[in-house]
Amino acid sequence: MSQASVAAATAPPTTRRWWARAAMALAVAAIVLPVAAAGVLRLVGLVLICGACVVVIVAAMYWFLVSRGVLRVVSAALAVLPVVVLVVFLVRERQLWVVIVAALLAAAAVGCGRRALRPSRADSLMPEHPARDVHRPFVIMNPRSGGGKVVRFDLQRKAEDLGVEVTLLSGPEEIDVARLARDAVARGADLLGVAGGDGTQALVAGVAAEAGVPFLVISAGTRNHFALDLGLDRQDPSRCLDALRDGVEFRVDLCHINGRPFVNNASFGIYAEVVQSPEYRDDKTRTVLRMLPDLLGRGARSGLRAVIGDEGVDDPQAILVSNGPYATNDVAGLGRRTRIDEGRLGVVTVSVPDTRQAVGLLRRTHDRGLVQRTTTEVTVDADAETIPVGVDGESLRLTTPVRCTITPGALRVRVPRHRPETRVAPPQLDWLQLWYLAWNPHRAS
Incomplete structure (x- = not known):
């Protein structure tokens, strides 16, 4: 049974049903408003223009990271310019208010949907023991x-x-x-x-x-x-x-990495290389910007090979292995885990050697560009005898191959008993489940 289904069975059904209906109504309003205000053809043009601006911004940000000198300055300007152009265009077309209101309606729909599918605290939080x-x-x-x-x-x-x-x-x-x-x-x-x-x-x-x-x-x-x-x-x-x-x-x-325990995560590649620099602690931003062109630029190779369970990933530029997967389904959830008792390593690998793959990450269309998995064992190898690794914020060099494992409940x-930062994990937004919950609750549960 899915997390949403469990929630449907444990929370008050009438309240959840109305949250689901509100989410569906707001989502429909967010779609209908631009169509009614701009017309279908005008809306298609607006969507294409917005999409093109986003692509330009992402490409410019990528070049900002991998370039130096004048090219970096030009890339920064190109990242800002589409925003200005888009706002001016929307104002001239008298559509800025439409975009703002539609965005607010969409955000409200997402909030109501997650409220409807939110699991109970007992299902979401780690169980307490005497x-x-x-x-x-x-x-x-x-x-x-x-x-x-x-x-x-x-x-x-x-x-x-x-x-x-x-x-x-x-x-x-x-x-x-x-x-x-x-x-x-x-x-x-x-x-x-x-x-x-x-x-x-x-x-x-x-x-x-x-x-x-x-x-x-x-x-x-x-x-x-x-x-x-x-x-x-x-x-x-x-x-x-x-x-x-x-x-x-x-x-x-x-978790253990080559026999050393860790409670949060181990990072390989870009971040691990950066934190090895003696200048990193004194000036983090300047050190990152100075080193990224060599670590991310065209032709740069990490030389890493990751084996995630039975799956191999060659030459990723960054690898993050965590004690339990980090929340990625909302901005507020990034960087924290609600459960670290499920016996799973979270693994994320990223590879963006060129602009095309950087843009492809927007749609997650390139499997090699972004890999997200859960497993019980990860091995990271390289041609070098030792590689830099960041382990729970500590900068280390470990002998290859580097093996990460997890021991459940160790x-x-x-x-x-009273903990102020306890937080229920937001659920994944499942619109089909919301539809069933709103109009066919027996099927949802």
Whole structure:
């Protein structure tokens, strides 16, 4: 049964039916309005002009990324010019209001449709499990992470008031946090935690999974992607300590790349090459723009070969392997995962060696240009003995072939019962399912 079908069976049917009907009505209005206001022939011309502008913009943006000097400046101007031309044309034809209103109607139709198909929280969120009492919790804190959040939020004192043994990291970044965690388990620690970045979180999470003890995430890093996917408070990391007072557990998946654990993702190709640059941390934008022409330009080859399950992808320019697939069906969902307990790696590969393939990505017509899959194992190989890889924000060089695997439910994560960033995943918009839900609910369920 599809996610939409499950939702249809679990949510109040009358309310869902009216949301579906509203979506269908708004969609029809978004189509009828331009036809009524402009006429069929005029509308066809308008659609063709809009499509041509989009193609020019995408092509110009591609050339902006792969060029330098004067050509980059010209490409930037060409990316803006179609927008100006289109607005002037619509104003002269007195059709700008039609486009704006139709766009608003279409957006409202999508919103109502997703509201109708939205799954229940129980179907969308990871199940909670009772948390056992812990007596000797151990937490590693990085006072430099996140611009000094450990000190700013007084995390050490607050944790120690709850009976936590705290170790503050000091010295070089490459300190062996995994060894610190193993030593703590050997001394009798029955919970391991980290207040720091996702890379440190992953290393200690691997030890917690090996030892079978719960893992505590404290959102004291810079981006806190793992904390976001767990629904934790990223504004006030001290609230993560509520898991020790009133907590529950998730059983989440843990990934490994050549034996090293990761909780978020591993990236190969363009991003991994860029973050290897010493200048990247000081000036990210300038470094990216300086390096992209060599990494993306015509004739540039990544030399990578990805095997996704039984499927091979040759020479992709970028590969992202994630612990669970990232949401891609709405802008708000990009960059986060609602479920990381389904035993699946998310895989995305991108290859845009020329303008034609860059434009083709608009329609996803070129299988080699954009590949999106889920699997349980990914292998990335290359002619070189080692390749750069970005793992949970850390820049590494790993020996080829690089193998990514996932172990379902390997990690017990202790989280507060109340989590402010918990979010129900938006459903894929299925217009056929909406039609059944609106007019034939028995078939929809």
